Amino acid sequence: MSIALESPDQPDVHALIAELDAYLYSLYPAENVYALDLTSLLEPNVLFAVARDADGAALGCAAVVVTPAYGEIKRMYVRPAARGQGVARRLIDALESAAAAQGCSTFVLETGPTQPEALALYERLGYRYCGAFGDYPEHPLSVFMQKEAR
Known part of the structure; x- marks a missing residue:
């Protein structure tokens, strides 16, 4: 398995994002899905x-939006068949490292x-519960977490 920073504007990544959207909209009303569009x-x-994977098939994706105040993890998704193999942890580690290199703490x-x-x-990765941040409202269908860079 490999993890790399790539453009999200690729057909196989579009498919990942569509799977993520279908999953999120099956769990939450549209007004409580705060997804970034392409x-x-x-x-x-x-x-x-x-x-x-070794053949180049997309297994998962994630993003971090780097702002002056923090890096926000967004669009985290791993295909069900690839779960439990450390894919999510490696995605988050790669994003945190790349954002930290840009000064994100x-x-x-x-x-x-x-x-x-x-x-x-997220708890295993050191994230702790916190209050709403940015433009998010406090809402029972939202859970907010925060972590300081290593």
Whole structure:
């Protein structure tokens, strides 16, 4: 498996994002899904990582939006068949390292309470629960987490 920073504007990555969207919209009402669209993912302050198997097939993806205050983890997704193999951890590690190289010292994320596997992963990676940040409202369908860079 390899992890690399890539453009999200690729057909196989579009498929990953579509799978993620279908999953999120099956769990939450549209007004509680705070997903970045492709245009937003192409902004210069967004780092986008893709995990690929030995044959080059996309297994997962994630992004970090680097702001002056923090790096926000977004669009984290690993295909079900690739879960439990460390793909998500490696994606997050790659993004945190790349963002830290740009001076980012704090990482935040918003996820949902009906995703216990994601919550457990983020806790294992050192993220701790916090209050809403940025433009997010406090809401029972949002869980906010934060981590200081190593």
